[in-house]
Amino acid sequence: MMFSNSLTQLQWWKTLITPVQFSHEQIPDLSGKVAIVTGANSGLGYATTVSLAAHGAHVFLACRNEERATEAIAKARKEIKETYPNSPEPKLEFLELDLNDMRKTRDAANEFLDRGLPLHILVCNSGIMAIPFALSADGIESQFAVNHMGHFVFTTILLDRLKSSQPSRIVLLSSMAHEATVESGIDFLTLNDPSKSTSFSRYGRSKLANILFAKALARRLSNERVYVNVAHPGYVNTNQIKYTKREFKDRVTQAFSDLVAMAPEKGVLTQLYLATSPEIESRDIRGRYFIPIANEIQPSSYAHDEELQEKLWAFSEDLVREKIGAQGP
Numbered sequence: 001m002m003f004s005n006s007l008t009q010l011q012w013w014k015t016l017i018t019p020v021q022f023s024h025e026q027i028p029d030l031s032g033k034v035a036i037v038t039g040a041n042s043g044l045g046y047a048t049t050v051s052l053a054a055h056g057a058h059v060f061l062a063c064r065n066e067e068r069a070t071e072a073i074a075k076a077r078k079e080i081k082e083t084y085p086n087s088p089e090p091k092l093e094f095l096e097l098d099l100n101d102m103r104k105t106r107d108a109a110n111e112f113l114d115r116g117l118p119l120h121i122l123v124c125n126s127g128i129m130a131i132p133f134a135l136s137a138d139g140i141e142s143q144f145a146v147n148h149m150g151h152f153v154f155t156t157i158l159l160d161r162l163k164s165s166q167p168s169r170i171v172l173l174s175s176m177a178h179e180a181t182v183e184s185g186i187d188f189l190t191l192n193d194p195s196k197s198t199s200f201s202r203y204g205r206s207k208l209a210n211i212l213f214a215k216a217l218a219r220r221l222s223n224e225r226v227y228v229n230v231a232h233p234g235y236v237n238t239n240q241i242k243y244t245k246r247e248f249k250d251r252v253t254q255a256f257s258d259l260v261a262m263a264p265e266k267g268v269l270t271q272l273y274l275a276t277s278p279e280i281e282s283r284d285i286r287g288r289y290f291i292p293i294a295n296e297i298q299p300s301s302y303a304h305d306e307e308l309q310e311k312l313w314a315f316s317e318d319l320v321r322e323k324i325g326a327q328g329p
């Protein structure tokens with residue numbers, strides 16, 4: 001098993017030296033805007049939800065577990081009241097979404113569409129990282145299924161609503177780990193073969209798919225005021241990095257993580273920049289990749305490969321047709 005880049009080629013160190021280009025104070029008034037945040041009950045999704053709602057957006061927390069989402073809503077209400085005492089009563093709602101299952105994902109998107117609301121901001125934030133090999137409800141390697149396929153289905157079904165609500169934004173969460181994918185970038189023929197990947201290269205593959213999808217989608221939307229961009233949030237202290245800590249089981253690694261990992265309130269700024277900054281429209285920023293805090297850099301050469309972007313799009317469409325038939329996007 002080979003990685004596409006050796007560790008020395010990875011650009012992670014850039015996140016330590018790039019400047020802070022966006023702050024919570026720069027988020028504009030979002031009254032009248034409707035947003036969906038996937039994986040909104042914890043970590044970066046929760047921090048995104050708090051900021052969007054505190055600035056007036058009506059936010060749907062698209063989560064797989066109602067109890068965790070309800071707790072997050074109560075916590076967010078309290079936090080917004082304390083941190084933004086002048087903001088109006090936050091509008092927060094739960095939308096049940098399980099990205100591990102395409103049929104349920106389609107149903108979640110349709111449930112939102114049935115509400116008849118506009119959609120101005122979609123943050124595809126949910127993610128699972130470096131977990132042991134498993135198959136999704138549809139028989140697809142689970143990190144690829146949740147991190148990419150689920151968001152592909154959800155976004156494409158919501159696309160007409162995003163277009164009719166324009167100007168609108170789509171933000172995908174990738175990672176520097178997209179540079180540590182499997183040897184061919186995406187091995188479509190052996191996706192489900194655990195002997196051809198590791199738990200971490202499967203994560204990298206799914207995060208590469210997030211950038212490839214963002215770029216292919218941005219190309220399709222080049223004549224619309226629907227702005228699609230992709231963020232690496234940095235190394236952020238969330239539930240997700242606890243998996244990494246568990247995996248390494250190393251006190252030095254844990255201490256290093258605790259020392260260098262950003263708080264979610266700071267790590268969330270790059271995705272908030274892409275979701276809310278007026279600069280995205282005024283500078284016509286589309287299909288680009290940003291690292292903390294709100295700095296554009298070039299992703300890996302695989303991510304730039306238009307042929308691979310289109311191959312992933314066609315592969316994803318075929319999978320949707322195969323698994324959920326004509327009722328897919």
Ligand SMILES: NC(=O)c1ccc[n+]([C@@H]2O[C@H](COP(=O)([O-])OP(=O)(O)OC[C@H]3O[C@@H](n4cnc5c(N)ncnc54)[C@H](OP(=O)(O)O)[C@@H]3O)[C@@H](O)[C@H]2O)c1
Pocket residue numbers: 038039040041042043044045062063064065068097098099100101124125126127128129146173174175176232233234235236237238239240241
């Ligand atoms: N933290 C970092 O350092 C870092 C670095 C680079 C990229 N990222 C990316 O940032 C994003 C947010 O992660 P995080 O760090 O905030 O981690 P997190 O706290 O673990 O949040 C992940 C969210 O995804 C949800 N999720 C997992 N499986 C799902 C499914 N089948 N359907 C719907 N939602 C599901 C989780 O829900 P449950 O609570 O129900 O599990 C949780 O709300 C991810 O895409 C991740 O890859 C994070």
